[in-house]
Every structure is written in structure tokens, then in C-alpha cells.
Amino acid sequence: MLSRSTLRRHSRPPALPSRRARREGSRPDNRAPLTRLYQDRKRRDGNRAQAVNACRRHFGPDYTAGGKDCDEYPFATTYEGAAGSLYDPEQLRDNCSVMALDSTQNQAAGTLLGQFLTKSRLIDGPDDGFLVQIVP
Numbered sequence: 001m002l003s004r005s006t007l008r009r010h011s012r013p014p015a016l017p018s019r020r021a022r023r024e025g026s027r028p029d030n031r032a033p034l035t036r037l038y039q040d041r042k043r044r045d046g047n048r049a050q051a052v053n054a055c056r057r058h059f060g061p062d063y064t065a066g067g068k069d070c071d072e073y074p075f076a077t078t079y080e081g082a083a084g085s086l087y088d089p090e091q092l093r094d095n096c097s098v099m100a101l102d103s104t105q106n107q108a109a110g111t112l113l114g115q116f117l118t119k120s121r122l123i124d125g126p127d128d129g130f131l132v133q134i135v136p
Helices: 019-026 041-059 103-119
Strands: 007-010 068-073 097-102 129-132
Touching: 041 068, 041 097, 068 103, 097 103
Parallel strands: none
Antiparallel strands: 007 129, 068 097
């Protein structure tokens, strides 16, 4: 579940890194921020659909049994989401993680993410971003 300490706003420098540099940003020495996807509902829905397809492939067609949802990272509300490669040729295909999680917990985490993005006044697009820090 997300907590306030796991998300931090990141102001980008004026010279933005290329998509390829951002894709390679998963290494600790070269972190790249996620960017908010707000205005394009069709693309957000596409991110979710791609993630659900991945959940079906990995956990079977009945993964929702017992009140489960498909949780994905990068988040569906980011340009780096599961369908990103359909829009950006430099983004790797299927470059996401999925897990079948308790629906109530997953939706609560999504609500927290939405509150973080709104409260931090993150704008749609590449001019603003945020980092996700894994806290053990």
C-alpha cells in the first residue's frame, strides 16, 4: 500500500532526458521520474487494459476470484504505464509489473495516489514528474 513517505515530487530540470534515458532510469544511479497522465482518459484506460491482460496471462483468467484486482506498476495514470509502448516507440513493450491484489486495498492505494498527484499539483505531461521510492 502507498504511504505518504513513498512518493516524492520531482521537479525536472529545463533539459528533459530522452525517453530512452528515462527508460534506463530504473538504476539507482540514474533515476527517472514518472509523468502524470491526466487528460487522456483513453490512454489511461489502455494502460489498465494492458495490465489486466498481463494479469490474465500470468495468473489465469479467473485471477479476480476472491475479490482481487490487477495492480500495475508503472501506474495506469502515468505516461509510462503498461500501454506506453503503443504510443512511444522508445518505450519497451510489456515493461511493467502486475500482481493480483485484494481489491479493497488496491483501490485504496489508487485513491492515495490520486490524492498525492492532486495535492502536489503535478501537471499532465513531461514537464513535471515524481519519483517512487521503495521503503522497506
